[in-house]
Amino acid sequence: MSALLEVRDLFKTYGSGETATRVLRGLSLRLEAGEMAALLGPSGAGKSTLLTILGTLMKPTSGSYEMLGVDMISADDRALTDFRNAHIGFVFQFHNLLPDFTALENVIFPVAVREGRETPAARARSRDLLVRMGLADRIDFPTASLSGGQKQRVAVARALMNGPELVLADEPTGNLDRASAMQVMDLIGEINRKEGTTFLISTHDEKIAASCRRQIEVGDGMVTG
Numbered sequence: 001m002s003a004l005l006e007v008r009d010l011f012k013t014y015g016s017g018e019t020a021t022r023v024l025r026g027l028s029l030r031l032e033a034g035e036m037a038a039l040l041g042p043s044g045a046g047k048s049t050l051l052t053i054l055g056t057l058m059k060p061t062s063g064s065y066e067m068l069g070v071d072m073i074s075a076d077d078r079a080l081t082d083f084r085n086a087h088i089g090f091v092f093q094f095h096n097l098l099p100d101f102t103a104l105e106n107v108i109f110p111v112a113v114r115e116g117r118e119t120p121a122a123r124a125r126s127r128d129l130l131v132r133m134g135l136a137d138r139i140d141f142p143t144a145s146l147s148g149g150q151k152q153r154v155a156v157a158r159a160l161m162n163g164p165e166l167v168l169a170d171e172p173t174g175n176l177d178r179a180s181a182m183q184v185m186d187l188i189g190e191i192n193r194k195e196g197t198t199f200l201i202s203t204h205d206e207k208i209a210a211s212c213r214r215q216i217e218v219g220d221g222m223v224t225g
């Protein structure tokens with residue numbers, strides 16, 4: 001395996017003066033291509049902060065970050081947006097789906113907006129992803145009518161739409177029952193094995209973490225295990 005990304009000595013402080021919150025304090029981490037890793041740590045440890053930085057949505061206060069050989073710290077916003085669209089997918093706890101749009105429309109939407117049109121190839125890929133997520137019979141249903149687990153699987157399909165090397169998931173199963181959570185994890189695991197997509201998944205759930213091949217523990221602003 002080769003390094004997909006590496007961060008070194010990351011510091012992140014929110015605010016300043018008396019209200020400053022020093023969240024990351026010298027965090028270093030390397031992810032290899034094809035890893036499936038859980039991100040663990042107590043509430044407030046900085047898991048979401050780290051995912052936001054790795055997703056290039058926020059810069060650290062200091063430290064280095066390289067992904068696919070590109071320096072993410074010196075890149076400007078335009079370059080970061082292009083990089084993110086091409087290489088990184090996101091799944092959040094509350095999925096951020098458009099409720100009145102169908103599953104297919106939600107998966108295809110970000111691509112359609114970016115390219116200004118919906119190509120037949122994009123439609124075919126989004127259908128294929130939804131089928132792989134076990135949603136063949138829900139493709140044309142508005143997402144408002146889907147269960148929590150089904151919505152989360154639509155969100156995973158959407159994150160995979162551009163064929164990203166890295167998917168960052170912030171408590172993707174946090175609001176699901178055990179069976180639905182495990183189903184989402186099984187499907188993520190299948191994509192990881194078959195496509196080599198790297199997943200970094202923050203969770204408070206030991207069983208979810210155990211279903212990942214690697215567990216990364218964050219505490220005191222650093223990786224502790």
Ligand SMILES: Nc1ncnc2c1ncn2[C@@H]1O[C@H](COP(=O)(O)OP(=O)(O)OP(=O)(O)O)[C@@H](O)[C@H]1O
Pocket residue numbers: 014015021023041042043044045046047048049050
């Ligand atoms: N935008 C912000 N402005 C100020 N403080 C923030 C901001 N975002 C996060 N924090 C603070 O940074 C710390 C780390 O938050 P973060 O959300 O990264 O933790 P977490 O490990 O993901 O927590 P949880 O498991 O509860 O989701 C917390 O103390 C939080 O209050």
